[in-house]
Amino acid sequence: MAEAAKGAAGACAAEGVTVIEGGWIVAFDGREHRIIENGTLAFQGDTILDVAKSYRGAVERRIDARGALVIPGLVNCHVHIGAHAGDRMILDAGRRDVFRSGFLNYCPAKGIGGKTIFSFENPRATIRYSLASLLRTGSTTVVEMGGDFSGDLSAIAEHAGELGIRLYTCPGFSTGAHHFDQAGRHHIHYDEKAGMAGLERACRFAEGMAGKHGGRVRPILVPFEYHLCSPDLLRRTKDAARRLGIGITMHCAESMPEFQDSVRQTGRTPVAFLDDLGFLGPEVILGHCIYLSGHSQTAYPYGGDLEILARTGAAIAHCPLVFGRRGVVLESFQRYLDAGVRMALGTDSYPQDLAGEMKFVSVLSKVVDRHMESAKARDVFNAATLGGAAALGRDDLGRLAPGAKADIVIVDFETLRAGPFLDPIKAFVHCMNGDAVDTVIVDGRILVENKRLLAWDERALLAEVRASTASAWANFSAYYPFNEKIDEAFPPAFRPWDGLA
Ligand SMILES: [Zn+2]
Structure with a gap:
């Protein structure tokens, strides 16, 4: 999946049609999610064109999803x-x-x-x-x-x-x-x-x-x-x-x-x-x-x-x-x-x-x-x-169906974590987590590829947020009742071993 997707890295919505092919596609039939094994999903611009066993129209870009689960982008309603x-x-x-x-x-x-x-x-x-x-x-x-x-x-x-x-x-x-x-x-x-x-x-x-x-x-x-x-x-x-x-x-x-x-x-x-x-x-x-x-x-x-x-x-x-x-x-x-x-x-x-x-x-x-x-x-x-x-009152999100937004997540199942499974949805819910997400597409744009964010540097983000929280924790006693220190109110799992040579 990673190889085929490479050519499109960071690309804006292409004019032509992109087809994701070969995985288990969680497709919406108008009433409920269904699984198309070895299916295809075609999208153009920000919109899904088709979910089926194959796509017959002209294709500009192909994403190989063999061994992967292709699901709608998740809708996270409280953050x-x-x-x-x-x-x-x-x-x-x-x-x-x-x-x-x-x-x-x-x-x-x-x-x-x-x-x-x-x-x-x-x-x-x-x-x-x-x-x-x-x-x-x-x-x-x-x-x-x-x-x-x-x-x-x-x-x-x-x-x-x-x-x-x-x-x-x-x-x-x-x-x-x-x-x-x-x-x-x-x-x-x-x-x-x-x-x-x-x-x-x-x-x-x-x-x-x-x-x-x-x-x-x-x-x-x-x-x-x-x-x-x-x-x-x-x-x-x-x-x-x-x-x-x-x-x-x-x-x-x-x-x-x-x-x-x-x-x-x-x-x-x-x-x-x-x-x-x-x-x-x-x-x-x-x-x-x-x-x-x-x-x-x-x-x-x-x-x-x-x-x-x-x-x-x-x-x-x-x-x-x-x-x-x-x-x-x-x-x-x-x-x-x-x-x-x-x-x-x-x-x-x-x-x-x-x-x-x-x-x-x-x-x-x-x-x-x-x-x-x-x-x-x-x-x-x-x-x-x-x-x-x-x-959210949206009938164009949370589903892979013609006319819905091209918000698509490809989950890598070629891992020890996934192991053998009888049903990809049960395996996804009970065995997997977000680390298995390989590709994320929103509005037809690839934003995560090969398990990395394309827009921002993950290491730089981590350093930045760790410095930010360290500053908050250092100031803990300045706002907490009784001027308690952070390791008194929230003790570490193990005591630090100070004074070692
Ligand atoms: Zn809350």
Whole structure:
């Protein structure tokens, strides 16, 4: 596959037809994915022309995919592009008083408007590193959750445009902000005016994005969290999305403090409250949505949150690994599917590898349900492709079919990792990860080839993002409560062996 593809390295969409031939093609028949063994896929410009057993028209470029799986570009519906310094330290540790929530570990801890760990990062380094990791491992469309990157709002669209990946985002906004005080107590500081101003800023940003970067960079409104948004702000967000004809994404039901505050303050679960408000609908993607009525941690069996989600058509961006690392699990992927909830997947913070994330979707659902037939490979693969596309209202993504965008990923199965397999989709979900991705094509342009990014130097990116996070970790005690040092709050696995000759 690598040899034949070489001649096209870095080429823009050719005028002629490109044919990918010889692999297992995951083709869409108008209703569902099907497998064409030893098939062909033809595309021209940014559009797929044909998926079949052979292509009879004139061909300008051929890509040999023998021994490979050819899949639609993955649609990653929940990503924090700038979250490296915070997320990477929390394993096996963190604040016990935030009830297993990982992200509250690195909220500002010197009062209102205090510094976060992210303040010490180099925003452009984090953006470029994340986008590169996402694309390299097969995500061709990503939804970024509204990081403002130290106020450098154009940076993310600029870098995504330069790389060629599809991106949905806007600067995030909320009425409230989390912080800890000097004694380590959690507070939410509310500022209604700041929330409204944030929404207006996001709307201006959305209007300014129209037509940029070949239509690959698009807006979606991002009120940060249900926990932090006033009902009035959410109503106005819904109206603004309708006026602009765009979607909304928000974190919801992602932590126990959020669930408990909602029930205590409103008498409703987060999902039921949003339903009462008229906020939910098919244009809304809720990040995580773990703590629903009936979740075993909530001790709150009342109400029918799953039925509400199914009835309103809101989609869930499910990111099992980041929560699994904290001992938290959605109960369960299969239950949500069976209830008719629209499921999409995301990678949240790290690793940004949606191909590698899929096995956690399947395995954790089986464990939760105590049922080996829960979360079949087919359903997980659908969520990473058709499910994500549906959540974004796109019928031209997440599928290999005539008329769809030429967003294509070629996965190398000629590896020991793949081994022998009876079914390529089951093997992909359970054995493979993003390292097996050989070629990534977006809008008909080859962006990853021979397992390397073409646009940027991977070693330079790595050096840049490591320097950026090292600076954040060095400043850890400047923002954390009690001026604790990083190796006290988050101890290393083994003690350093100092003083050796
Ligand atoms: Zn998130």
